[in-house]
Amino acid sequence: MRVCVYGSTLTAWVTAACLAKVGNEVVLHEGQDTYNKELTDIPVIRDELGLETEIFQQINEGRFERDNNAEVCEAAIHWVALEANDQARVEHLIDVIARTEKSTILVVNQCNFEVGATAKLKHRLAENGCDAMVVYIPDNLEQGKALQLFLRPKRIILGIDNDKALSRAKALLRPFSQQLEQLQIMGTKEAEFTKFATTGMLAIRLGYINELANLADKFDVDIDVIKDGMGADHRIGNHYLSPGCGFGGQNFQTYLSMLSDIFDNKGSQSILKTVIEENEIQKEILFRKCWEHYKGDLTGKRVAIWGASFKPGTASIENAPSVKVIEALLSQGVQVNVHDPEGLHNIRSKYEKNQHLKCYGNMYDAIINCDALILVTEWPQYMSPDYNKLLGTMKTPLIIDGRNAFDKQLMIEFGFTYIGIGR
Amino acid sequence: MSVDQSSAWRDLAGHAKKLKDKQLADLFDDEPTRFQRFNYQTNGFLLDLSKQRITGETLTLLTALAEEQQLRKSIEKLFNGGIVNQSEQRPALHTTLRQPLDKPVVVDGKNISEGVHESLLRMKLMVDKIHSSQWRGYNGRPIKDVVNIGVGGSNLGPLIACEALFDQEIQDSHGLRVHFVSSMDGSELSSLLESLDAASTLFIISSKSFTTADTLANANTAREWLVSSSHTPVTLINKHHFIAVTANTPKATAWGVPEKNQLLFWEWVGGRFSLWSVIGLPIALQIGMDGFQAMLEGAYDMDMHFRQTPFEKNLPVLLALVSVWNINFLNIHAHAVLPYDGRLASLPYYLEQLEMESNGKNVNHAGEHIKYNTCPIIWGGIGSNAQHAFYQLLHQGTEPVMCDFIAPINRYQNDRQELKEQHKLSLANCLAQSRLLALGDSTIDNNQEAPNHKRYVGNQPSSTLLFDVLSPKALGGLIALYEHKVFVQSVIWEINPFDQWGVELGKQIATSLLPGLSSEMELPVDSSTAGLLRHILREQVGVG
Numbered sequence: 001m002r003v004c005v006y007g008s009t010l011t012a013w014v015t016a017a018c019l020a021k022v023g024n025e026v027v028l029h030e031g032q033d034t035y036n037k038e039l040t041d042i043p044v045i046r047d048e049l050g051l052e053t054e055i056f057q058q059i060n061e062g063r064f065e066r067d068n069n070a071e072v073c074e075a076a077i078h079w080v081a082l083e084a085n086d087q088a089r090v091e092h093l094i095d096v097i098a099r100t101e102k103s104t105i106l107v108v109n110q111c112n113f114e115v116g117a118t119a120k121l122k123h124r125l126a127e128n129g130c131d132a133m134v135v136y137i138p139d140n141l142e143q144g145k146a147l148q149l150f151l152r153p154k155r156i157i158l159g160i161d162n163d164k165a166l167s168r169a170k171a172l173l174r175p176f177s178q179q180l181e182q183l184q185i186m187g188t189k190e191a192e193f194t195k196f197a198t199t200g201m202l203a204i205r206l207g208y209i210n211e212l213a214n215l216a217d218k219f220d221v222d223i224d225v226i227k228d229g230m231g232a233d234h235r236i237g238n239h240y241l242s243p244g245c246g247f248g249g250q251n252f253q254t255y256l257s258m259l260s261d262i263f264d265n266k267g268s269q270s271i272l273k274t275v276i277e278e279n280e281i282q283k284e285i286l287f288r289k290c291w292e293h294y295k296g297d298l299t300g301k302r303v304a305i306w307g308a309s310f311k312p313g314t315a316s317i318e319n320a321p322s323v324k325v326i327e328a329l330l331s332q333g334v335q336v337n338v339h340d341p342e343g344l345h346n347i348r349s350k351y352e353k354n355q356h357l358k359c360y361g362n363m364y365d366a367i368i369n370c371d372a373l374i375l376v377t378e379w380p381q382y383m384s385p386d387y388n389k390l391l392g393t394m395k396t397p398l399i400i401d402g403r404n405a406f407d408k409q410l411m412i413e414f415g416f417t418y419i420g421i422g423r
Numbered sequence: 424m425s426v427d428q429s430s431a432w433r434d435l436a437g438h439a440k441k442l443k444d445k446q447l448a449d450l451f452d453d454e455p456t457r458f459q460r461f462n463y464q465t466n467g468f469l470l471d472l473s474k475q476r477i478t479g480e481t482l483t484l485l486t487a488l489a490e491e492q493q494l495r496k497s498i499e500k501l502f503n504g505g506i507v508n509q510s511e512q513r514p515a516l517h518t519t520l521r522q523p524l525d526k527p528v529v530v531d532g533k534n535i536s537e538g539v540h541e542s543l544l545r546m547k548l549m550v551d552k553i554h555s556s557q558w559r560g561y562n563g564r565p566i567k568d569v570v571n572i573g574v575g576g577s578n579l580g581p582l583i584a585c586e587a588l589f590d591q592e593i594q595d596s597h598g599l600r601v602h603f604v605s606s607m608d609g610s611e612l613s614s615l616l617e618s619l620d621a622a623s624t625l626f627i628i629s630s631k632s633f634t635t636a637d638t639l640a641n642a643n644t645a646r647e648w649l650v651s652s653s654h655t656p657v658t659l660i661n662k663h664h665f666i667a668v669t670a671n672t673p674k675a676t677a678w679g680v681p682e683k684n685q686l687l688f689w690e691w692v693g694g695r696f697s698l699w700s701v702i703g704l705p706i707a708l709q710i711g712m713d714g715f716q717a718m719l720e721g722a723y724d725m726d727m728h729f730r731q732t733p734f735e736k737n738l739p740v741l742l743a744l745v746s747v748w749n750i751n752f753l754n755i756h757a758h759a760v761l762p763y764d765g766r767l768a769s770l771p772y773y774l775e776q777l778e779m780e781s782n783g784k785n786v787n788h789a790g791e792h793i794k795y796n797t798c799p800i801i802w803g804g805i806g807s808n809a810q811h812a813f814y815q816l817l818h819q820g821t822e823p824v825m826c827d828f829i830a831p832i833n834r835y836q837n838d839r840q841e842l843k844e845q846h847k848l849s850l851a852n853c854l855a856q857s858r859l860l861a862l863g864d865s866t867i868d869n870n871q872e873a874p875n876h877k878r879y880v881g882n883q884p885s886s887t888l889l890f891d892v893l894s895p896k897a898l899g900g901l902i903a904l905y906e907h908k909v910f911v912q913s914v915i916w917e918i919n920p921f922d923q924w925g926v927e928l929g930k931q932i933a934t935s936l937l938p939g940l941s942s943e944m945e946l947p948v949d950s951s952t953a954g955l956l957r958h959i960l961r962e963q964v965g966v967g
Contacts, residue, residue: 079440142906200885256589281564284564284565287563288562288563288564289563291559291562291563292562295659295665296561296563296659296662297662327557327560328557331552331557332557332559333557404493
């Protein structure tokens with residue numbers, strides 16, 4: 001089937017690549033921002049492991065075409081995956097599609113606009129004389145494992161307002177349904193609401209466990225023990241219950257603020273607002289632990305950061321806690337050494353002119369002569385480092401573990417000063 | 424020869440006698456185009472003096488008085504760093520504080536403008552650090568609230584600017600809140616502390632001498648609060664929670680503020696003229712450094728107007744000369760300041776200090792007691808609110824009062840229509856009140872038949888000052904206008920506007936009385952003070 005995908009988001013690229021992989025003829029209208037760029041120069045592709053290879057392969061096999069000469073092209077299916085703040089552009093695209101397409105088409109909306117946005121798009125198409133079916137599929141991709149989640153989803157929500165659309169959408173998604181455990185079908189508005197509600201729920205869980213961890217610090221109890229105790233209760237479960245130094249990433253934060261705004265606009269106070277504010281404060285917690293350890297005087301200190309991307313598997317440093325920690329350390333006159341397996345180029349370009357920040361390709365080189373090592377992102381290679389090497393090269397063996405990745409007791413036995421989150 | 428013996432003074436006295444029976448209503452009848460003749464404009468300000476009891480001749484005689492007092496020479500002396508504060512033998516160089524960097528001011532062979540700009544740069548660095556949330560409290564959390572502790576000039580200047588410009592939007596301050604406390608009794612501080620989080624609160628101790636009892640009492644309470652809420656050693660608290668703005672480094676250091684947290688200014692900046700210096704730190708924190716610079720620019724523009732414009736068209740000079748006319752020749756000794764804009768609610772307090780502390784003097788440069796009146800009683804309030812309070816006295820009381828009506832022409836440009844209408848309503852009231860005060864009910868048909876208690880005699884003189892919008896630049900110009908007005912008056916009256924010896928002795932007496940409030944002792948005081956002390960001691964809870 002010929003599918004036209006619109007957008008230059010991670011979702012647009014992943015969707016286009018995966019639809020091509022299963023045999024569709026895909027044309028991607030990515031927009032002006034990236035059109036002239038090589039794949040390797042597009043951050044969302046570069047930052048997502050495996051994506052670049054997949055796109056190359058589909059282009060080579062002739063099923064994936066990047067086209068920006070026309071605004072739209074003729075296709076049986078139009079898949080819209082633009083940024084949440086691009087609603088005006090989507091509406092314009094829909095008008096052009098409506099005028100171009102004369103046969104019955106399927107439009108898939110995967111943009112996270114407001115609740116009711118998909119119904120509005122359908123109305124627009126009808127106004128322009130286009131008999132289109134419109135479905136909404138919430139964008140559930142997670143940076144770091146986007147391909148895997150698109151190719152083998154466990155759960156899909158389909159927002160649909162008529163039955164004919166349902167069979168077309170099911171046919172399109174069939175190749176990705178082998179491991180599907182649950183296909184939930186609901187109205188487009190409900191599906192949009194569900195997307196927001198889920199995002200908010202996850203944020204609240206994370207915010208809450210972080211708050212508990214901070215409290216655990218004050219009571220001198222181990223949050224990991226408490227977390228296991230809570231997780232054993234089937235009403236709560238273990239997922240999204242790991243304390244840390246704040247959540248980041250672009251999409252998650254954008255949807256959260258949108259949801260918080262929806263509450264605001266409807267005149268009700270939302271706990272989300274507090275969660276978002278507290279999360280920004282939590283992102284600096286590793287800095288604060290370092291600050292408190294050195295009694296508020298970090299001038300002239302040297303600190304190593306392990307892990308800069310906002311989570312493992314991605315090179316993106318968008319809204320990452322590492323950035324907040326680095327900014328705070330630099331402002332206090334600290335020399336900052338950074339190591340990250342994938343995200344160093346992003347750190348380099350952000351701090352190009354700062355002489356007090358150095359990037360290291362080798363994680364052990366970054367810690368030489370340091371007064372502290374702060375683990376920010378839990379990349380697998382940091383989980384079991386050569387402790388003797390650390391002890392031998394660090395000036396002060398102070399470990400601030402932002403992901404509770406290390407065994408506290410073991411660290412103490414080795415002779416480190418160990419500071420975790422909530423333990 | 425004192426000024427009241429001069430020929431210009433005598434001419435004015437004679438002229439006043441001739442005008443004695445002329446009511447403002449008559450002056451408007453005589454000259455229907457008074458507004459064209461008596462309105463003056465510069466830098467976006469319009470000053471209307473047509474509702475003052477003056478004629479063209481009055482102004483000619485007043486400018487002759489200014490010439491005779493060598494005002495032009497005094498203005499240059501002020502700007503060039505001459506000793507204009509004789510009792511303390513120092514210059515008063517607040518105008519240098521707003522001088523652009525490329526305009527040097529050389530005093531004793533040194534370009535002091537360079538130091539001014541260095542201190543502004545230091546202030547900018549602090550503002551940037553606080554705005555970017557990188558100024559940290561004891562536990563590493565960023566500062567969210569800044570409390571200015573100061574009194575007099577270290578309070579009123581920054582306070583009026585922050586209140587007046589509260590709606591200036593700045594992008595980069597991360598919701599920083601600025602508060603002010605001043606009163607010696609701790610009233611403001613005690614209620615404020617309840618709503619603050621010690622970890623994210625920074626105090627600015629603003630005191631030129633760093634010995635001001637009121638300020639240090641508040642600063643000590645603030646520090647005790649920080650130490651007890653944080654369970655943190657005082658050295659750490661001193662380091663991260665206090666900035667000192669002062670001219671006395673040793674005292675600030677001895678109190679505990681580290682030198683890197685000190686912003687310094689100079690002996691030649693008088694307290695009530697100091698908001699242009701680093702004393703303006705709270706202003707820069709609230710409206711941003713660009714806003715603060717715009718305020719300096721507005722003041723500088725007014726400085727240039729004051730320095731370069733002939734007296735006949737010079738707004739500060741005319742404002743001062745007309746007030747001298749009212750005070751010394753029409754015997755008016757009360758002056759109401761009436762802003763028609765709620766954001767200027769504190770302007771009357773600011774001008775009370777600026778005018779009364781500067782010119783509330785009875786000794787001239789020669790050290791002699793003077794026989795003419797100087798600064799009148801100044802008070803005021805938001806005009807529209809005061810209409811429900813003291814305007815009764817203005818309209819039907821027995822005291823002649825001169826008034827300054829002050830208002831921006833535009834407000835709420837990007838706001839809802841209803842608010843724009845409210846501003847119009849306020850302006851209509853401003854114009855109505857000055858009209859009624861000037862002309863009385865002569866303008867109303869048939870009111871002459873009304874009983875006396877419903878009559879309005881009018882003839883209360885007023886000035887009206889309008890400007891486009893209340894921006895940092897306009898506020899800078901407005902304050903500089905009044906500063907220069909005060910200076911011109913002082914030149915006419917031959918008094919020193921830059922000292923304040925009248926506020927000293929009370930402080931000493933208070934210090935000597937303090938022990939008497941803790942235990943009964945024989946103090947060499949009058950029977951009234953002794954009686955009051957005894958009564959307080961008897962009734963005081965927890966003493967004796």
